[in-house]
Amino acid sequence: MSTALIILAAGKGTRMESDLPKVLHKIGGAPLLHHAMLSASALEPDRTVIVTGHGAETVEAAAQAFDPDAIAVRQHEQLGTAHAVAQAREVLDGFRGDVIVLYGDTPFITTETLEQMIAARAAHDVVVLGFEAADPGRYGRLIMDGSKLARIVEFKDATEEERAVTLCNSGVICADTGTLFELIEAVGNDNASGEYYLPDIVGIANARGLSATAVTCDEAETLGINSRAELAAAEALFQQARRRALIEDGVMMQAPDTVFLSFDTIIGRDAEIEPNVVFAPGVTVESGARIRAFSHLEGAHVSRGAIVGPFARLRPGAELAEDVHIGNFVEIKNASIDEGAKVNHLTYIGDADVGARTNIGAGTITCNYDGVMKHRTTIGRDTFIGSNTMLVAPVTVGKEAMTATATVVTKDVPDGAMAIARTEQTNKQGFARKLFSMLRAKKAKQAKG
Ligand code: UD1
Ligand code: MG
Numbered sequence: 242m243s244t245a246l247i248i249l250a251a252g253k254g255t256r257m258e259s260d261l262p263k264v265l266h267k268i269g270g271a272p273l274l275h276h277a278m279l280s281a282s283a284l285e286p287d288r289t290v291i292v293t294g295h296g297a298e299t300v301e302a303a304a305q306a307f308d309p310d311a312i313a314v315r316q317h318e319q320l321g322t323a324h325a326v327a328q329a330r331e332v333l334d335g336f337r338g339d340v341i342v343l344y345g346d347t348p349f350i351t352t353e354t355l356e357q358m359i360a361a362r363a364a365h366d367v368v369v370l371g372f373e374a375a376d377p378g379r380y381g382r383l384i385m386d387g388s389k390l391a392r393i394v395e396f397k398d399a400t401e402e403e404r405a406v407t408l409c410n411s412g413v414i415c416a417d418t419g420t421l422f423e424l425i426e427a428v429g430n431d432n433a434s435g436e437y438y439l440p441d442i443v444g445i446a447n448a449r450g451l452s453a454t455a456v457t458c459d460e461a462e463t464l465g466i467n468s469r470a471e472l473a474a475a476e477a478l479f480q481q482a483r484r485r486a487l488i489e490d491g492v493m494m495q496a497p498d499t500v501f502l503s504f505d506t507i508i509g510r511d512a513e514i515e516p517n518v519v520f521a522p523g524v525t526v527e528s529g530a531r532i533r534a535f536s537h538l539e540g541a542h543v544s545r546g547a548i549v550g551p552f553a554r555l556r557p558g559a560e561l562a563e564d565v566h567i568g569n570f571v572e573i574k575n576a577s578i579d580e581g582a583k584v585n586h587l588t589y590i591g592d593a594d595v596g597a598r599t600n601i602g603a604g605t606i607t608c609n610y611d612g613v614m615k616h617r618t619t620i621g622r623d624t625f626i627g628s629n630t631m632l633v634a635p636v637t638v639g640k641e642a643m644t645a646t647a648t649v650v651t652k653d654v655p656d657g658a659m660a661i662a663r664t665e666q667t668n669k670q671g672f673a674r675k676l677f678s679m680l681r682a683k684k685a686k687q688a689k690g
């Protein structure tokens with residue numbers, strides 16, 4: 242059975258107090274819109290349509306960054322959710338199968354819930370996702386008739402009796418594509434808001450002898466984001482859920498509340514994550530690796546047995562092989578560090594390849610940027626880079642080679658060679674004592690005057 246998705250993302254999100262369109266605000270490092278697309282992606286939708294309006298261009302670019310085949314349609318005036326869905330009609334012309342309508346600002350709907358809705362379609366023409374609300378507030382209310390859904394009434398249009406109903410509309414709807422657009426055509430705007438309400442299709446379906454039902458899910462799944470406070474609360478819920486899932490999968494965390502994860506963070510069983518570690522998007526940590534306190538990782542891969550931190554920074558393209566050690570105040574960017582190599586203190590390795598078992602001394606810097614372009618540094622296996630070596634890229638240091646402390650490497654170093662490039666030391670006898678007494682006398686004079 243083919244499935245299409247329509248994701249509504251035209252609303253302004255006034256209460257976010259932001260220039261960024263609401264659906265582009267992030268949770269776990271990914272825009273709200275991506276979360277909605279991600280939960281539906283397991284259904285392998287044949288078409289995904291995003292309805293945009295406010296900030297259309299940036300929203301469309303974000304949708305296509307997630308799924309290059311996503312189709313964007315514009316809703317120039319926000320006349321209501323039914324009007325928004327109607328904008329997708331043309332691009333879904335001729336599509337046969339079910340369509341699921343989601344909101345771009347509702348990030349936590351699970352794939353399982355969507356699958357339940359599709360299953361319920363076997364016996365009903367229209368399936369709505371409902372939830373028991375602790376505080377039903379201004380949600381639309383589901384008016385049931387036994388196991389059938391009779392209609393949905395918006396809060397503004399509801400009677401006192403209807404407002405007492407606690408079964409609420411999440412906004413997610415599933416129906417056959419042809420049926421959905423036929424029903425939408427009959428939706429009017431004669432209501433308290435003067436808007437075209439998508440939920441009205443339920444009453445219309447029943448009046449036409451079609452059937453509707455509700456599938457329910459946990460209220461937490463239907464959480465929508467309307468303000469910065471709700472965004473922060475949703476982030477907290479997301480973090481809790483991700484930490485719990487990783488711990489259940491065998492990851493060791495001493496202080497889980499201080500570990501921040503992204504939507505795509507992968508951590509293997511028996512890996513240890515110390516307190517205060519941030520995983521920005523794109524990180525994979527293999528089984529048995531150890532990420533020590535106060536480290537920040539993004540777009541990096543850490544292999545089995547590697548130790549990172551404390552106070553380390555792995556930037557995009559950091560590729561650490563097995564048993565690599567990255568120590569304090571070390572930054573690795575777009576660089577591969579081979580098996581057993583050590584970069585233990587105060588070092589920047591960028592745009593580089595470091596061979597197996599090579600030791601990089603404290604304070605080493607790959608000078609990868611000439612102010613205009615980036616260049617690569619290559620270091621062979623079993624090499625010793627002395628402390629405070631400057632590697633002026635592009636440059637290659639061979640295998641089993643050495644650089645002397647404080648060497649500025651501007652030429653390639655052959656295999657097995659030692660490079661030394663620094664001025665020779667001279668000792669001026671008695672000079673330090675003389676200088677100290679001069680300076681002390683000067684200070685004493687200043688104190689008096
Ligand atoms: C809607 C439902 C309500 C439900 C609630 C759940 C309607 C009429 N009401 O109300 O039953 O309980 O969601 O959160 O559908 N949008 C557009 N174009 C528009 C209008 C809205 O793209 O013209 C988008 C918004 O960006 C948003 C979503 O549709 O993502 C829902 O719109 P919103 O205005 O938040 O609807 P609610 O009043 O919350
Ligand atoms: Mg809303």
